[in-house]
Amino acid sequence: MIVVDISRCTGCRRCETACAFYHTGKTHRNLSRIKVMNIYDKGVDSPVVCLQCEERFCAQCPADAIRMGDHGEVLVSPTLCVECGACERNCPVGAVELFEDIPFVCDLCGGKPRCIEACTQGALSYEPGKQVSLKDRKKETDGMKPSEKRYHHVSMEGGKLRQRWRVEND
C-alpha cells in the first residue's frame, strides 16, 4: 500500500496533480485517485489514498466489477461496472469516488506510483504487502460523503500529529 507520513505533508497537492495528469493528461482532483485534504484550522494536511484495507469493503460490488490486482490494488472493470456507487459508499476513508460515472481508486500505476515520485517532501512511500484494518473507521464514517470521510480520516490521523506537536513545542 501507499503509506502517508502526515507529519511531512504540506498540502501542496503535487501527488494529486501528478496522479490526474499521468492517468488522463488533465488536472483536477476528481480525476485523481489520491486526494489531498487541507484542514486549515488545525494546520493538518494529508493525501487520502486506498489503504488496501484487510476488509476490502469496496469489493462488495453488486455487479462484481471489482477485483484485486497482483499488488493488491483495486481494479474496476469498466464493462461490468454499472455506476451504482456502492464502492464509493462502502469505502470508509473516501478513497473511492465516482466522477462522471467512473469510480476513481488507486491502481498503483502498475507498481510504480507517480504520486510518490511527485512528492518532494518524502511524505509518501510504497510498502508492498502492508495492510491495515478499517473496521472502526467504517463505523465512524457510515453515511458520510467521500469528502466528509476524508475530512474525518485526516482529522483523526491529524489529532495524533497535533499531540506530538504540542509535546515537542511545550
Added chain:
Amino acid sequence: MIEHGYGGRILYVDLTEREFQIKPLKKGWIKNVIGGRAANTKRLLEELDTSCDPLGPENMLIFGVGPLTGSILPASAYYTISARSPLTGILGDSAAGGQFGARMKSTGFDQIIITGRGDPMLYLLVTDSGVRFVQCPELEGKNILETTEKIRKNNRDHSIEVAAIGVAGEREVPFACVVSSGNRVNGRTGMGAVMGSKNLKALAVAGNRPVTLHDPLAFSEEVKNIEYKIKVNPEYDKRHRLGTTMLMKDLNGIGILPTNHFRKGVCDYVDDISGEILADRYKVKNKSCYNCSVHCSRYYICQGTESEGPEFETLCSFTSRIGVNDLEFALDMNYQLNQTGLDSISTGEVIGWLMECQERELIKPEDVDGLNLGWGDKEKVRELVHMIAHREGIGKELAQGATKFSEKFGEEAQKLVMQVKGLDIICGDPRGIKAYGLTYAVSSRGADHLRAEPYFELTEQYDIAEKRFGTPKAADRLSEEGKAELVTYSEKIALLTDSLTICKNIGLCMDVINFENSARLLYYGTGIEYNPDELETLLGESVKRDLVLNEKFGIKTEDTLPDRFTKEPLKEGPTKGSVVNIEKMVEEYRRLHDLRNV
C-alpha cells in the same frame, strides 16, 4: 472558441438583484492580456464606471485566474482580485496563492465579476453549473477559519475553497484584506473593504471542470525543465527552510531592515526575531501553495496561538518596524491580522508612523484619545489592532490609514508617512535597494515591490547585468545606474508571473520564467501561438494600460518617494550614507516607456 487552458467563461454576479450571467471568454480579447492581473485591469478599463465610489455597489470586484492556473506548472496557484481601491482611489489589486486559485479554475470561470450589494449578508457558492446566493447573517463577525469551516460543513463538501473577509472587511476598513485557504492573504489596496461594502462575506468555489492542455506531453517536458531549475537553484534549501522570513537577516545584513519606522536599517536584536529562530523554535511543518515544490510557508505553534505564516512583511511590520523585540508577539499578531482581515503592511505603517510622530511630539496624546504610544509598546499595539479592525474608539481614526489620517495634522507629520500614491511602503528600505525604490515610486497600485520585484539587483551578477541591462551596475544595489532598464524588464516578467498566475518567488526571484519558455508554455497550454518578442511587447502594453486606467480614475499623485528616502542618509551599517536619487531614475524610466505625454 478557446478549447484548452482557459475555462473559457466569464461570470457576472449582481448581488443586489441576486442574478448572474455567463458570457464566453473571447480569444481575441484575452490573447493580449493572457490572464490574471492584466486581464482584470483590462476588464476594469472597459467596463467600470471610473467615477464610481470604491465602496459603492457599482464598483466591480473581479476575481481572476489565468490559462495555466491549476495545471501541472509548479506553483500555478495564484489568483488576483482587482477593483477600484478604497485606500488609494486608483487601481487596486492583490494576488494570493494557497489553494483557492486552482479551485476557482475548476468552476470554468476565468473571471468572476461581482457588483451590487447583498442584503442581508451573503456568501456566494460558485460551481461549474452556476451560483448559489446563500444568506449568512450568522457568519457576521466570524473569523476566516471559522467562516471557511462552516461553509464546508454546511455544504457537506470539504473540497470547497473559500475566500472570505473578517471583521475589518465587514466594517470597510480601507486596507482590509481578503483571505483564502485559511491564511493566504490578498493583502494590499483594500479588496476586503470592497467585498465588505457589497455585504459579501465570502466567495466559495468548487467545480468539476478539469484543466486541459493543447499539447500535454510537450507541456510536461517544459515543466520538467522548470522543476529542474527550481531544484538546483542555490537558494532552494534556504527558501524551503525559511521562505520569505529569510529576509529578516538578509535585509539586516545589508542595512535595510526597517527599524523604528525606517529611522534605522540595522536592527540590534534581529537574532531574536529572525526567520531562523522562528524555524528552530516554533515551526512544526512546512506549508505550501498548490503544486509547488518549494513549500516555503510554515505552520507554527507557540503558547496560546498557532497559525500558518507569518510571511516576512508581517514579521517585520510587527517587530523591528515598530520597535518590538518579541517574536511570540509577532506570531500572535500574524494570527490576529489574518483572522480579522487586516493588511499587515498598512496596519504596521499607521502604528509605526504614530509612534514616530508621538516621539517627535507632532501628535500629542490629547490628539489621539489620550493615547501615548512608544516604540515597542506591545500591549497597546495589540489593543490598537483590535480597535482598528473593529473601528472602535481611536481605532476608527487609525482605520482610515496613515495617509488619510495624517491630513488632520501638520505637514511635518504628513511627510513622515511612508507611502506612495496612498499605499504604505513595504518592509525594505529603498536607500539600499535602488531598483526597489524606483519600483515603489512608479508602481501603478502605489508603493509596492511586486510590480517588478527587481531581485536581480541583489545578486551581484555583474556580467549578466552588463549583457541584459547595459551596465554591470544594474547588479549593484547601491547604484541608480541601469535600474530603470532593470525595472522595465522585471515589471514585464512580474506581469508574466501574474498572468501565468505563478509565484513571484519562483518565477522571478528564482529566475525560472522568461519570454521564451513562457511563449512555449502558453502555446502548449492553450494552443494560442505567441512568439517571445510579441509576448514582451504585449506585456509592455499591459503595463501601460494600468496607467491609462489610473488617469481615468483622476490620479493626482506623483511617481516619487517620501523625503526620508531621498534626503536623509542612513546613519549606520552597510547602507550608511546612501539616499535615493529618485528623480533621475523616474525620468529614465519614463523615457524608456515613452511616457512624456501620459
